[in-house]
Amino acid sequence: MNRRRFFLLTLSLALLLTAAPAFAQTYAIRGAKIYTLAGPPIENGTVVISNGKITAVGRTVAIPSGAQVINASGLQVYPGLFDSVSRLGLTEIGAVSATVDTNELGDYNPHLLAATAVHPASEHIPVARANGITHAVAAPAGGVMSGQGSAIHLTGWTIEEMSIAPSLALVLNWPTVQTQTFDFATFTVRRRPFTEVKKEYDEKIAQLEDWLEAARHYAQATEKGAADKFERDLKLEALARLVRGQLPVLVMANDHRDIKNAVEFAEKHKLKIIIAGGAEAWKVKDLLKQKNIPVILRPTQSLPGEEDDPYDKPFTNPGELHAAGVKIAFATFDSSDSRTLPYEAANAVPYGLPWEEALKAITLYPAQILGLADKLGTIEVGKLANLIVTDGDPLEIKTQVRHLFIKGQLTSTDNRHQQLWEKYRARP
Amino acid sequence: MPARASRPFLALLLTLLLIGPAPVSPAERPHAPPFYAIRNARIVPVSGPVIENGTIVLANGLITALGANVAIPPEAWVIDGKGLTVYPGLIDALTNLGLQAAAPAAATAVTTIEQALEQARRQPISQGPEDRPGTTPWESAADNLKLDDKRLESWRKAGFTAVVSAPDRGIFPGQAALIHTAGERANELVVKTPVALRMNLAPVGGFFSFPGSLMGVLSYIQQVFLDTARYTQAWATYEASARGLERPNYDRTLEPIRQAVANRWPVLIPATWAKEIHRALALAVQAGVNPILYGAHQGYEVADVLAARNVPVLVSLKWPEKDKDADPEAEEPLRVLRFRDRAPSTPAVLAKAGVKFAFYSDGIANPADILKNAKKAVDAGLAADAALRALTLSAAEIYGVADRLGSLEPGKIANLVVADGDLFAEKTKVKMVFIDGRKYEVREPSRPTEPPTVNLTGKWTITVNTPQGPQESTADLKMAEDGTLSGTLTGPRGTASLTTGWVSGNKFSFTVSIPMGPRTLDATYTGSVEGNKMTGTVSLGPMSVDFTGTRPQEEN
């Protein structure tokens, strides 16, 4: 059976890997249809991988001697999928706080790095990988400034081997004006007075501005060589990069007003802003286009925000943004669900997002948005060889990932789920 | 639910209560001979055609005669009714007047798990139907009346001579009574008790106490009626032949419910939305009781069902409205917008379908708003005489007291409201009411006559300097051209409507009524205005405290 053969192949690859020497390998993937995303697909093409990078791609490419050849005829090659906001490595079992490292205490932790807590042995990583996710951003959550997201490869014995960029973007949870609140006394949704909620919001924004002003002050004093005159402040040091425009801010915002406020705020403070979430981004798409602000969308498989919103609003949102000229990416904002990334993109396709755009929104665009497009996102010579070989459209559910390369290494798709499946399938 | 006292009031009131209760006993009144005649008046009997120029005679608390040509007995004190209209005294078909106002325990919204736990700890935990949560059917409104509830007077001044008052806390809060809004002793107020058993469907428990869900409440009610049926049967069997039978236990919960079922007391069941109306009807069938539904704002959708089932309805005059301090950008569903738009058409639709209905105030704080809101039903298609009937005879019929109240007919109790025009006209003023044939003048509160030189319309932030420190609230005021003030005062947790208010020159005064513990107290704010600033004092009984107010410049 096809499935069985696939399994044996994976198993043998896994064995091969365990036995493989630590030095970089050369591979040639031959006979596949290659979706480079840098140009039209290449029928019956070859990709050569060496020293972790793509060294050749095309129809007629010489296969270096000593290269391990993977016959991929009838298969397709795509750039590896990129879950650009995830919790991978940061959480293992949601309900067990001992295994969860996403949320630090306190509202302002701009200096924390997700990479510090990424658990390379998390079972979630191989599970995501098996579905073609080759790299991801591990993003912290909670508070106002949660910390900085880190880009990681989904393989590696240590975080150092996994790391792509430890300090990629600052996660800022935009304070929201929420009058609906749950009343635990009556078990009903209650409404708080708007003036009261708005006041709290204004206070939070003022606090945010105070932090930025302090950071500018700190940056200026440091630049002028006065660093020895005051104590080092790790938080302000991190924020100094933000106010200097060296670190983008990943603003978590779904409500259209929040997005608008965040955009205005970023403009006022000259921050490099990326919207993450963006459930109601369609309501402010012109603004986003005008200011050239990209959006990393939360899962399309969500319910509409308002009762009267069209039932398919979460599905049409990506297409509407694309049509308006807004750059979008998809992400799962999750760990155990990271493997569903391709479906989040796929679900936008019948509702107006062109297929290739959907694909780019989980490969190239997130790399561009996060400043990693020189390394990742397409199959081009010189880029890191993070790519997948599939038996079909990677956005389609029944498609299987046959081979997976991360940093130029043929990487196992074996995982906890497959192991449990095998174990209990064999139960007499 | 009555509007809750906002924080500043609470602070003041706490202080006030510490020094002792304010003396709010009813004023001593002279006892005039109990004979009256009003002549030359327009008389609207409700039960019959309008008498354009007639006389009505009252004696010993009853109506003895009315008509175009009625002899006035010599002992009668004659009132010239020229320019006046005489109506039956109005009836507010469901209130908690005269009863303990809802305790201010939940004055603050519980928004955290910690607060919920704190609150839950303070309540007895019910571990199932056998613990009889929120069940006090023995509580009788008639036995718990407090004459010092100032609302009795304010309702009376607005033309309400009788109200149905019922305990309102819990699933089975107790027994409703039909009471007068005046009398010298509590027992004199009672016209009939009980007139109904009240039910609520809101969960009284939570995650720790039964029932914590609507389905829990519904199943609990069902269980109580099953228990009642068995209780009834057990006692009947035992009473018929006690010898040799185990004696059933007396149960103070089931005893009044047994009476209610046996004597066919109507049962008041809340139902605002159509689905709740369906649910309440099903519940009544299940329990085997005669329902009176109250709320009924979406009755416009199910009038045919109500008509077919011949179920009387109390329509709440507290029409749904947009939240006062709502997020201006928050989107409201079409479902809710339609509901708000159509709710006032419910009475017209019910009338057309032949459903018997009456009106009730449902927590409206200012009784003047009751008629104003009834007028909205008229604007939405209800005939004016039908609206009047819903405030008089229909209420009496629903509660089974139409033989004594609700219309102007010889032999009925002399409850009258005398106004200087059509009751539903905005400028009409109630001049006097009669209750049990006794006259109660309604006097205009005195106010200066100087025209206003400032305009108080707008939102004011008011800071009261209480002994506990400054407390903020918001007054949303509207000033008519003659200086009459209306509007609301909102503290962090509640809103109260102004009962009276005026501006004269740059001076102003307005009063809000705050239900507080066993009584309602008036807080009167007086002061003067300069531009967008006001200063003055707020008085509560013998206490007074300074306050300041500012009006932020309106945007745009």
Next chain:
Amino acid sequence: MKRNHPNTGGTGLWPVLFIVFLAFGPPARAAHAQNPTVTVIQNATILTVTQGTIEKGSILIRDGKIAAVGRSVRVPAGATVIDATRHFVSPGIIDCHSHIAVDGGVNEGSIAVSSMVGIEEVIDPADIDIYRDLAGGVTSANVLHGSANPIGGKNAVIKLRWGKDAKGLLFAGAPPGIKFALGENPKRSNFQPPPGFPRRYPNTRMGVMDVIRQAFSEAREYRKRWQDYNRRKTAGEKNLIPPARDLKLEPLVEILEGKRLVHAHCYRADEILQLIRLAEEFGFKVATFQHVLEGYKVAKEIAAHGAGASTFSDWWAYKVEAYDAIPYNAALMTQKGVVVSINSDSAEEARHLNQEAAKTMKFGGLSETEALKLVTLNPAKQLRIDNRVGSIEVGKDADLVIWDKHPLSVYAVAQKVLIDGQVYFDRQKDIAQRAAIEKEKKALLEKEKPKKEEKKPEEKKPSATTQSPAEVQP
């Protein structure tokens, strides 16, 4: 966070347990049913589920039932014709675990046995999630009480007849059921009350089983009390006082008598096995194990007991008992002879159960038909309504979904959804009426705005202060 993870997972416990649906009224979106009695769907690829796939086939619907299916179906005069060229028709999707359309809380969480409460009494026909799920092709749903109690409340099986009142949503004739729950939720592992607050028994899986065993022991006693009473009454004994009726125990007696289906929320293999043995001890069958994420470990025992298994496609790791969850679960249990369904437990997930079913082709290699059965025929079997729904067969209710692509494709979009032969969802009409909804809202908001200080020329209206009071003289 992304989806509503299964009821009460970890930090997700509070939000889910405490969701209280607001009381609301009639649907903004009008129901589409025009009440045609005869309808023909033509030129479709028909996925019958039980009788293979029919290319370019037709379905004749008469009085809400499927009257004919095949290549050549004659169109009766006056029939409403739906052209489904290049479209696919599948049976309506059945969601075996839903919490939509419930008013006032899905959990009576205060007590360990809440069998006296029932969803049927609190159905909210205006819940917009009914419409949203309908638009995803769901035609029937098993609306369940939450999982806060070892023995929870009674269920309601509904059809998603959007626009009908609560009674009109009920699936008439569906056997009644009840929710049980095992493991972390009923023992409240992920929700510990702070010190000083009473904790509810049970606190362990031992206690969970004890609560269930105790309840059934009581139910047996209760049944016996009534049997004794009825016997003595029939024997003509006088002055008998009947036993008290107990709404908590009556549903349990129905379970003992095989008249009520048990839907047991569970995760771990061992607790699944324990409930099977307890059920055997009391002589009843578990109708479905719900979630049953470790069902693959004891598939043999589940199949032998004859219970169904209703699981998630690929959720895992949200709590300890979900850590061994695998996306192969549905396929593996199917292959071991269990009747398996895939459910949503979430208004959102229900919108794409077809996609969730497709995952079993990827994980475990089920065939298309096997995969489709997981959300159609199998849940129908589990709810004992497969004589009415679940496949496209003559005589069954015309609960059908017309898709633009094969429903197991991620790109498929439901175009029309029929229940009892009536179109309750029509994508084109939905799109067409969006503008009207916006317009009506705008108009209503406009109407509500306080009238701009009507600057009427105050026509000689005297102010109240100068108005002479009417003479009131004796």
